[in-house]
Amino acid sequence: xxxxxxxxxxxxxxxxxxxxxxxxxxxxxxxxxxxxxxxxxxxxxxxxxxxxxxxxxxxxxxxxxxxxxxxxxxxxxxxxxxxxxxxxxxxxxxxxxxxxxxxxxxxxxxxxxxxxxxxxxxxxxxxxxxxxxxxxxxxxxxxxxxxxxxxxxxxxxxxxxxxxxxxxxxxxxxxxxxxxxxxxxxxxxxxxxxxxxxxxxxxxxxxxxxxxxxx
Amino acid sequence: xxxxxxxxxxxxxxxxxxxxxxxxxxxxxxxxxxxxxxxxxxxxxxxxxxxxxxxxxxxxxxxxxxxxxxxxxxxxxxxxxxxxxxxxxxxxxxxxxxxxxxxxxxxxxxxxxxxxxxxxxxxxxxxxxxxxxxxxxxxxxxxxxxxxxxxxxxxxxxxxxxxxxxxxxxxxxxxxxxxxxxxxxxxxxxxxxxxxxxxxxxxxxxxxxxxxxxx
Numbered sequence: 001x002x003x004x005x006x007x008x009x010x011x012x013x014x015x016x017x018x019x020x021x022x023x024x025x026x027x028x029x030x031x032x033x034x035x036x037x038x039x040x041x042x043x044x045x046x047x048x049x050x051x052x053x054x055x056x057x058x059x060x061x062x063x064x065x066x067x068x069x070x071x072x073x074x075x076x077x078x079x080x081x082x083x084x085x086x087x088x089x090x091x092x093x094x095x096x097x098x099x100x101x102x103x104x105x106x107x108x109x110x111x112x113x114x115x116x117x118x119x120x121x122x123x124x125x126x127x128x129x130x131x132x133x134x135x136x137x138x139x140x141x142x143x144x145x146x147x148x149x150x151x152x153x154x155x156x157x158x159x160x161x162x163x164x165x166x167x168x169x170x171x172x173x174x175x176x177x178x179x180x181x182x183x184x185x186x187x188x189x190x191x192x193x194x195x196x197x198x199x200x201x202x203x204x205x206x207x208x209x210x211x212x213x214x215x
Numbered sequence: 216x217x218x219x220x221x222x223x224x225x226x227x228x229x230x231x232x233x234x235x236x237x238x239x240x241x242x243x244x245x246x247x248x249x250x251x252x253x254x255x256x257x258x259x260x261x262x263x264x265x266x267x268x269x270x271x272x273x274x275x276x277x278x279x280x281x282x283x284x285x286x287x288x289x290x291x292x293x294x295x296x297x298x299x300x301x302x303x304x305x306x307x308x309x310x311x312x313x314x315x316x317x318x319x320x321x322x323x324x325x326x327x328x329x330x331x332x333x334x335x336x337x338x339x340x341x342x343x344x345x346x347x348x349x350x351x352x353x354x355x356x357x358x359x360x361x362x363x364x365x366x367x368x369x370x371x372x373x374x375x376x377x378x379x380x381x382x383x384x385x386x387x388x389x390x391x392x393x394x395x396x397x398x399x400x401x402x403x404x405x406x407x408x409x410x411x412x413x414x415x416x417x418x419x420x421x422x423x424x425x426x427x428x429x430x
Contacts, residue, residue, distance in 0.1 A: 008415075011415055014415075015410065015411035015412075015414040015415060016408075016411060019393065019411070041395075078414045078415075078417055078418045079414075079417040079418055079420060079421030080414065080417065082417075084417060084420070092312070093308060093311050094309070096312075097307070097309040097311075097312050100308050103393075103410060104413060107410065107414070109417075171424075172416050172417075172419070172420045173416075174412070174413060178318075180257075186427075188416055188419040189416075190415055190416035190419070192409065192412050193230070193231075193234075194313070194316070195230065195234075195318060195322065196227075196230035196231060197230075197405055197407050198324060198389060198405070199229070199293045199294075200223075200226055200229075200293075201363065201387050201404075202293055202294040202297075203226050203229065203294055204226070205294060205299070205363070205386055205387045206293075209386075
C-alpha cells in the first residue's frame, strides 16, 4: 500500500497514534476497536478510521485493530524502522538538551556529532560525543552519512548554515532557529518555533479570559 | 472587533505574521501589500486576506497594510500587550534552555520561578532565579500570580503535576512532557511534543526517498 498525497495534517497525527499504541502494547493490550481508541485519544472514531484509510485501513474494524501490528505499521510508515544519523548544530542549552534526550536513539535517531562555533564549548561532552568546531562540519557530514541536521543556532546564522549543510548532503533539517529556512527542493524541513507555540498559548489564554469577563 | 470562533489553524499562523511584520518594522518598512507579504512569506495573498478578515481585515488593501499598526494589532490579539508570569517545572537541560531564552521576556513572558524535585539542583541559578524544591510550588503559585506553567518533567509525573498546579490557579500549560494532559475545562494547554515533530520529519524524509527510488 503506497501512501501518496497524504495531507500533512494526517501525517502530523501519526506520531500520536504511534505513542498511544506503544503504550497499549507495553500494557499487554492485543486488540483495540476504533471506539476504544477514540475514547482514549479523545478524537472521533470516524477521524481514526479516515486517517487509517489513507494507509489501507490496517485491518478489520469488526474485530478491532491488532495493536502490535498497527504499532509496527505506523512506525514503518514514519520511517522508524530505519536508522537515521543526526548532527546537532549549536551546543547551547537547547542543543545539549536535545543531545541528551535518549528516547530519540530508541526510535533510531542516532546522534553522531555536535558542532558549535564557540571555542569555549569545544571538547565538552554530550553523552560521550565531543563538541567540535563548526569548520569541521562539512567534512564530517560528507564522511559520516549524516541525513538529519538539528539546528539550534541563532536565527542570524541558521539560514547560511542550512545552505552549507544542504550543499554537503544533509537531507532534512529539524529547525529550532526562529527563522524560515531557504533550502533546495526535496530537502525536508520541520520547524519547531518555540516562540510561536508560546504565543498561541498566550492567545488562547487571553481569549478565554475575555470570554469569562464578557460572561 | 471581536474574534469569536476562529480556528486554531488561523491562530497557529498569527505568530508567523507577527514575526515577519516585526522584521519588516525593524527594517523601517512602513507599508506592505498582501502581494508583497505573500511573496515574502510564501503563502498566497488570498490566504493572508482570509486570515486577516477574521480580525476585521486590518485596513485598506489598495494602499497595503500599515506595518506598525498590523504588528501591534496582531501582538495585541496574541495577548503580547499583557505581562504573563511563568514558572518552569523541571530544571533539567530543557528547562534551563527555556529559562535562559530571554526573547520570551521581551514578549512579556516573565520567568518567576523554577522548580525541581532533584535536591542536587536546588539553589542552581538560571538567570538569577534559583531552582526551588517541588514542595514549595503550590504556595508559590498562589502567592505570586503565576498564570503559565512550563512542564519539562518526565511524562510519568507530568499529569499529576498538572492537576496539582491547575488546582492552585495555573491557567495555562506549555507542555513539553510527552503525554497528553488531563486538565479541567477552561485551562489552556499547548503541547510541544518534540518526538512527534522529529517523527514527522522522518516520515517526510522517507517519503521523499521512496519517491526518488520509484522515479
